[in-house]
Amino acid sequence: MGLLSNFDQLTCALSLSSVRRIYQAGDLADDLVKCRLVVLRIKIGFPRQGVIMRTAQWIWLPAACLPVAAISIPAYAATYLTVEQAQQTIFPGEKLAPANIMLTNEQAREIERRSDANVRRKDIKLWKVANGGYFIVDEVVGKHEFITYAVGLNADGTVKQIEIMTYRESYGYEVRNADWRAQLAGKNAAAPLKLNKDIKNISGATLSCRHIADGVKRILATYEIALK
Amino acid sequence: MFWQVFLFRVALVAALVIPTPFFLTQAHADENLWGYVYGTDTLPAGANEIYLWTTSRNQKGKGNYRAWDTQLEFEHGFTDRFQASLYLNGRSHQISGGALAEDPDRRLHRGLEFDGFNVEFKYNVLSVYKDLFGLSLYIEPEYQRIDKISGERVNGFGLESKLILQKNFFDDQLALAYNLTLEPEWKKFQATGERERELELEHTVGVSYRFLPHWFAGVEGRYHAVYPEFKKRESDAYFLGPNIHYAAERWWFTFTFLPQVSGNPRIAGRNSNGRQLSENERYEYRFKIAFNF
Structure with a gap:
């Protein structure tokens, strides 16, 4: 039983028996080639028992659901803040100047050693604040996509504030909660930034909590190595 | 019988169609990176997931053997560490040409019919994201009406238990999991009244890597052994195959192709090529699709 016939049966919109009846009336009962060229009469609803599942190839039923899911579920990229909005949220009224940097291999290795977090990108999206602080846009790995967030550093290298800019994960949206983000404020490069130590975990959002905490730890190490 | 079959099919279709456009809000995930191997994640508290699984098992080295196992599963997270599921199972068979070594005359062409139900409980002991490794415990009582291999009518009970371990690497983009599964089964064949009991032992291992956002590819392996009367091992088989x-x-969806690579004992007079084809089949395919709501 080929794929086409499975599909015919599973979609069950086209009833071959109906077509045969039409052709029998026109003395064309055996002409199966012509039969397939005719516009088939569409039967709505369930066919009689045994028609769909005579071959029982239900492997195609889940596959048939994929287009349904793809069509019915909208795209979901959730961008909460643009770069400008994040800058104004963390440093309201401050003047920021772009100051991107590129880490050397040695710097990247040292940052990884100190933070115990992977340096995925050596180009750092950085703005210098007039009062001496820094504004950094960073990404960490989510379960399915990257999580984009911004970190504001005070002039002394401690965390002023973080903001989630883009979150596109299945779950873990709770990392946007102000209370959770607030516990990162004041941390410096010496802080452990470990879940259930100095950072509270959000149950059900553990992966996002851990990766953002690791990302902030890496940024604080970047400050020590490349910005201080 | 007609209404039983009809209602089961309606339930399958309705379960897939109804949640799709209406009830999908925010997703949560105990998503299955593998078809056969379980990960340690559980659904967050209050989250729901509905799955449809289809497993196709083909070829006994002689004649025609095709079987399809279909499971409709509803899963709910009661806490962030504990989830429970209800499965409704369907099964169908096409057997002819002496495919069954134990019963060469058996011919069966049966469409999808209600096979039974399972209840699953899974508890996450250690989180793979914040502990050294992930650890979950799983237990699944089941009731069965159709024998998996022969398609005969049975009254069967099983108790599947799993120890699930998982370790992630590279910012959780590479996942490695291992399952130890023990399943004692008791069944009575309706036609003959014969009773049978056995223990199934499985070791499964899987590796999965996120090669693009949203996409994971991996490999999974399965060792399956059967111990009739809970005593001496009667057969075992190794499976290995890719998944996406x-x-x-x-x-989400997951598809696994899992051919048997080796097994014992081999059946004389069959094109077994070193494989065990009485308790197992030559090829298995499994497709899962799930919706969160």
């Missing part, structure tokens, strides 16, 4: 997994925010 895609996850969007509110739904």
